[in-house]
Amino acid sequence: MANPKNKHADNLPGAFYCTDPDDDSGEGCIACNVCYSGAPDFFAEDDMGNAFIKKQPVTKEEIDLCIEQMDACPVNSIGKDG
Numbered sequence: 813m814a815n816p817k818n819k820h821a822d823n824l825p826g827a828f829y830c831t832d833p834d835d836d837s838g839e840g841c842i843a844c845n846v847c848y849s850g851a852p853d854f855f856a857e858d859d860m861g862n863a864f865i866k867k868q869p870v871t872k873e874e875i876d877l878c879i880e881q882m883d884a885c886p887v888n889s890i891g892k893d894g
């Protein structure tokens with residue numbers, strides 16, 4: 813699972829987060845572009861192509877879309893608190 817102690821610095825605060833690429837557990841973002849292609853309203857890429865949350869989902873539809881990205885992330889670097 814995504815390491816909540818190694819969140820990307822640019823995540824907008826809230827339940828969803830992406831983890832930093834240098835996560836010691838080896839589950840950090842690998843810049844595969846799945847999430848920010850699949851849900852560009854909520855995920856963005858930094859200068860290195862690593863993902864962060866730019867907008868937290870609010871509605872059930874938005875949350876479901878972000879959960880889809882969480883499930884699709886190949887390295888479990890998207891997490892959700894709570």
Ligand code: SF4
Nearest residue numbers: 841842844845847885
């Ligand atoms: S799907 Fe995962 S590995 Fe791919 S860009 Fe998003 S957070 Fe990074």
